[in-house]
Amino acid sequence: MPVRGLSTGMRRIRPAGARALAACALLCSLVLPLAAGARAAELDRKLPVVRRIEILGNRSFDDKTLRGRMRTKQARFYHLIGGPRYRADMLRRDVRTLESFYRSNGFFEARVSVDTVIVSEKWKSARIRLLVSEGPRTLVAGVSFAGQDVIREPELRVGLKLTEGQPFNPGLIEPDRYTLFSKYFERGYLGSQIAYETRIDSLEARLRWEISPGKPVSIRGIGITGVARVRERLVRRELTFKSGQPFEAKRILDSKQNLYDTGYFNSVDIEPDSIDLDSREVDLVVRLRERKMGYVETGFGVGNVYGSRIFGEWGQRNILGRGYAFSLKTQYSFQLFPDGDYSFSKIDLRSKYIRNDGQIQFPRVLSTGNTFAIGAFYERDATVEPNIVVDQGFALSLSRRFTRRMSGLLRYSFENIERSGTDIEASRSRRRALGTNFTRDTRDYYFNPRQGSSYTVETGVAGGFLGGEDNDYLVVGAVQRYARAGGTTVFAWRVRAGYARAFGDSRETGLPLERRFYTGGGNSVRGYRENSLGPVNERGDPVGGGVQLITNAELRFDLPYFKHWNFGGALFLDGGNVWSGTGDIAFGDLRTIGTSNASREEYMLGAGAGIRYHTPVGPIRLDVGFPLRRTPDMAYDRRVHISLGQIF
Numbered sequence: 001m002p003v004r005g006l007s008t009g010m011r012r013i014r015p016a017g018a019r020a021l022a023a024c025a026l027l028c029s030l031v032l033p034l035a036a037g038a039r040a041a042e043l044d045r046k047l048p049v050v051r052r053i054e055i056l057g058n059r060s061f062d063d064k065t066l067r068g069r070m071r072t073k074q075a076r077f078y079h080l081i082g083g084p085r086y087r088a089d090m091l092r093r094d095v096r097t098l099e100s101f102y103r104s105n106g107f108f109e110a111r112v113s114v115d116t117v118i119v120s121e122k123w124k125s126a127r128i129r130l131l132v133s134e135g136p137r138t139l140v141a142g143v144s145f146a147g148q149d150v151i152r153e154p155e156l157r158v159g160l161k162l163t164e165g166q167p168f169n170p171g172l173i174e175p176d177r178y179t180l181f182s183k184y185f186e187r188g189y190l191g192s193q194i195a196y197e198t199r200i201d202s203l204e205a206r207l208r209w210e211i212s213p214g215k216p217v218s219i220r221g222i223g224i225t226g227v228a229r230v231r232e233r234l235v236r237r238e239l240t241f242k243s244g245q246p247f248e249a250k251r252i253l254d255s256k257q258n259l260y261d262t263g264y265f266n267s268v269d270i271e272p273d274s275i276d277l278d279s280r281e282v283d284l285v286v287r288l289r290e291r292k293m294g295y296v297e298t299g300f301g302v303g304n305v306y307g308s309r310i311f312g313e314w315g316q317r318n319i320l321g322r323g324y325a326f327s328l329k330t331q332y333s334f335q336l337f338p339d340g341d342y343s344f345s346k347i348d349l350r351s352k353y354i355r356n357d358g359q360i361q362f363p364r365v366l367s368t369g370n371t372f373a374i375g376a377f378y379e380r381d382a383t384v385e386p387n388i389v390v391d392q393g394f395a396l397s398l399s400r401r402f403t404r405r406m407s408g409l410l411r412y413s414f415e416n417i418e419r420s421g422t423d424i425e426a427s428r429s430r431r432r433a434l435g436t437n438f439t440r441d442t443r444d445y446y447f448n449p450r451q452g453s454s455y456t457v458e459t460g461v462a463g464g465f466l467g468g469e470d471n472d473y474l475v476v477g478a479v480q481r482y483a484r485a486g487g488t489t490v491f492a493w494r495v496r497a498g499y500a501r502a503f504g505d506s507r508e509t510g511l512p513l514e515r516r517f518y519t520g521g522g523n524s525v526r527g528y529r530e531n532s533l534g535p536v537n538e539r540g541d542p543v544g545g546g547v548q549l550i551t552n553a554e555l556r557f558d559l560p561y562f563k564h565w566n567f568g569g570a571l572f573l574d575g576g577n578v579w580s581g582t583g584d585i586a587f588g589d590l591r592t593i594g595t596s597n598a599s600r601e602e603y604m605l606g607a608g609a610g611i612r613y614h615t616p617v618g619p620i621r622l623d624v625g626f627p628l629r630r631t632p633d634m635a636y637d638r639r640v641h642i643s644l645g646q647i648f
Contacts, residue, residue, distance in 0.1 A: 047085035048119050048126040050074045056115070057132035060105070069101055070094040072128070086117070086126040095130070102134065106167030109135030138168045141204035148211040151183055156209075168205035173198070180209065188216035188246035191277070217247045220281040223273060226288035230264050234323045235286065237364055238262060247282055257404065259288070262363070263317045263325070266291050293318045301644045309333035309353070325361040354380040365398075373397045381514070384531050386541060387421030389514045393431075409437040417470075419513055429512065432468035435460035443482065447618035448646060450490050454480040462515075463504060471507075472515055474500035476548075480648050489557040494648040498548040501581070516544030517578045520604075522641030524550050525576040527606025527625030529639065534578030535600065540633065547585065549603070550576035552648060556612070568612040568619065572647075575605045598629040605629050608638075618645040 053074045055063050067074070072094050075083035095112045102110035115129040140162050145153055157163060159179045161172040177194050184192040191214040199206045222243060224235050238258035241251040252270050259268045267289035275282045298312040315327035333353040359375030376394040393415035401407045415431040438457045443449035456478045463471030476498040485491040502511050520542075521530035534545045554572040577600075579585050584601055598604070610623035623641040627634065 047087065048124050049083040050086045050128060051083075051125045052127045054127070054129045055132060056129065058134065060107070060134060060137070061101075066098060066101075066132075069097055071097075074128075086119070086128070088117075091117075091128065098130075098132070102132075104167075104169045104171060106137045106139060106169065107134050108138060109133075111135070136203050138200065138203050138205055140164055140166050140168050140207065142206040143209070144207075145209045145211060148213050150187065150189065150213045156180060156183065162207055168200070170198075173207070180211065182249075184211075184213055186249040188218070188248050189213045190217045190247065190275070190282070191215075215280050217275070217280050217282050219243055219245055219247055219284060220276070220279075221273075221283040223283065223285040224288070225285060226290065228290060229293055229321065230288075230290055230318060231321050231323075234262070234264070234318075235259065235288065237367075239286070241284075247284075252284075254404070255286075259286075262323070264288075264290060264293070264323075291317070319360075323363055325363070327357075327359055329355075329357040329359075331355045352382050354378075368400075370398050370400045373399070384513070384518055384542060384544070387419070387513050390418040391415055391514065405442050406438075406440045408439075409435075411435045411437075417512070417514065421513070429469040431462055431470045432466040433460060433462040433470075434466060443480075447616075448614065449482045449492070450488075451482050451484055453482065454478075463506065469506075470512055470515075471504035472500060472502045472511055474498065474515065485555065487558075488563075489555065492552075492554045492556060492646075492648070494550070494552045496548070496550040499582075500546045511544075511546055513544070516546065517548035518542060518544045519548060519550060519576050519578045521639075522621075522623065522643050523647055525574040525604055525606050526572065526608060526623050526641050526647075527574065527627040527639055528604060529636075533576065533600075533604050535580050545578035545580045545584075547579040547582055548576070550574075554647070559611070566614040568614060570610045570612060570623070571608075572610065572623070572625075573605070573607045574625070575603055577602070577604050598631050600631055602629060610641075620644055621646065 050072060051074065053063075053067055053070070053072065055066055058066060072086070072091050073084040091114060095114060098112045099110055102112070111133045113131050113133075115131045116127075117129075118127045120126070141164065143157070143160070143163055145156055160176045162168065162176055173196060177196065180194050181192060184194075193212040193214070195210040197208045197210065199208075219241055220243060222236075222239070222241075224232055227235060238261075239255045240258065241248070241255060245251075256268045256270055259265055265288050267287075269287040270284060271287070273283040273285040294314075294316050296312070296314050298310075300311070301309045309331055310333075311329070311331040313327055313329045315325065317325050319326055331354065335352045356378045357375060358377075359373055361371055361373045363371045365372040374394070374396050376392075378390075378392045380388065380390050382388045393413055395411055395413040397409060397411040399407065399409045411434070413431070413433045413435075415433070417429050417431055419427050436459045440455045441452075443452035443454055456476075458476040459474070461473040462468060476496070478494065478496040480492070480494045482490055482492045498517050500511055500515055500517065502509070506512075518531040518534070519525055520528040520533035525533060531542050531544075533542075535543050537543055552572065552574050554570050556570045557568060559567045559569045579601065586601065605628040606625045607628055608623055608625035610621060612619035612621055621641070621643045624638060625641060626638050627636075
């Protein structure tokens with residue numbers, strides 16, 4: 001039914017009028033927000049600047065901790081003009097935030113109030129004083145478990161927030177309940193029930209967990225979907241669980257990682273398809289999305305040791321559908337600015353390092369966890385001037401990952417080596433070598449670790465019972481540790497030591513060039529020229545040595561005001577040297593004081609600072625190092641080092 005009052009009030013709008021109305025609406029949509037923003041900015045300028053926040057009565061937490069939880073901030077020394085503004089509504093919310101913080105730490109009677117807010121109209125500033133009444137604190141006096149014998153009590157306590165001696169916070173009970181449930185879920189007890197009881201007596205709280213694990217669930221069937229080019233048996237061999245075994249979350253996660261490690265898949269999901277609660281059985285389905293089996297990869301890098309480098313790789317991940325992998329790699333490196341002289345007139349595109357590799361891998365050889373590989377290589381290394389080493393041959397290797405963190409490698413190589421440069425005892429030789437490598441790596445992130453550690457032990461022997469013309473052996477060990485030093489700051493340190501020696505018929509000629517240790521530069525001891533430390537010949541060229549010791553300590557942190565652009569900084573202290581043999585090392589050479597007229601046998605020290613630009617494949621690193629101990633022939637007082645990736 002038409003409404004008369006409304007119909008008589010409406011008018012037909014002509015096209016010209018419609019266009020004018022639309023233009024007016026558009027103008028208002030642009031002008032009104034600008035005007036509102038201008039009024040907000042003008043209002044903000046009229047608010048007083050918070051010059052000081054004083055907190056009284058707090059005994060358990062210092063002022064810095066409490067101020068850090070407030071949205072109201074006080075001006076810093078660099079706020080000469082402007083600064084954080086005082087808002088009464090925000091301060092009221094801060095009071096409630098601080099009270100919640102105290103209660104979450106066991107102070108259930110804590111009260112926070114605003115004592116005074118002194119506003120200076122002349123200086124447009126405000127001084128705030130807060131009063132805190134903490135009251136008594138309730139602590140956890142006991143935690144007990146009942147109703148289960150599946151998991152030992154010490155294991156149950158791992159990861160819990162509410163333990164003896166900690167502040168009692170009721171908000172942490174549910175997170176702890178989830179932690180306990182996950183421990184049973186990982187062992188296949190999917191239907192476990194967990195209840196709790198709390199008793200608070202005066203200032204002591206006691207928590208009792210009642211746990212009913214139920215019966216474990218076993219795996220009934222395993223289905224696989226999403227495979228076309230990869231055979232199903234290649235998928236099943238990577239699974240760490242089988243039908244009839246208990247359902248364990250750890251086995252599921254390990255299987256997912258194994259499937260990703262094959263390189264065949266972009267996506268891996270393993271999840272329950274159906275659960276039979278009566279028979280306590282579950283069907284699992286493995287859902288996969290395959291990658292392209294053939295690939296081509298290219299890239300580039302920068303650095304002081306190998307200079308600027310270009311590399312490429314072509315490969316096939318799944319030959320004949322049997323899981324064999326084949327790859328061809330090449331790398332070409334040149335030193336754009338030789339000897340750290342960053343002048344465009346000094347650009348040098350001559351190669352410093354060339355390596356070509358071809359390799360085929362056979363995973364899970366003979367139905368074991370080992371990977372067998374055979375390959376050939378060609379390498380030309382001119383990084384230690386003026387020497388050049390050309391190495392070509394083939395290698396056989398057997399590798400195994402013992403756990404997710406530990407792996408080992410056994411390698412045999414047959415090589416023909418040509419050497420040129422200065423002080424070359426044997427310009428050509430045939431080499432038969434056997435080497436091992438053991439690694440344990442718990443770092444949280446490979447390219448830029450913030451916590452964890454890495455341990456590496458490498459051994460090698462050439463000649464002797466293996467045959468060939470080179471007879472030598474070496475042992476190298478390295479330890480790297482990373483720990484958070486507050487916030488995003490990381491303290492990292494490394495110790496690396498190596499020992500090599502010639503034996504038999506090679507004792508007179510000594511270690512060949514490619515088996516010697518060289519130290520100094522952007523990846524070992526910053527502040528010194530590349531490979532310049534240790535023994536030299538009469539022309540001053542480095543000749544390397546059979547004993548190496550390197551220590552590095554570095555403090556890594558975000559740069560204020562620049563961290564949003566992925567910039568960070570570092571302070572470092574490096575030390576190290578190379579000696580011909582253990583007989584050339586004296587205890588006094590390892591002293592850490594003294595800055596001039598040092599001998600080449602002394603332990604060299606370098607210190608400095610650097611800038612990091614963080615990328616997905618590691619930071620671009622620019623370091624300026626200063627030699628703290630100098631030999632008389634050093635004609636520089638600092639060195640600039642540029643590289644991609646952390647020094648360790």
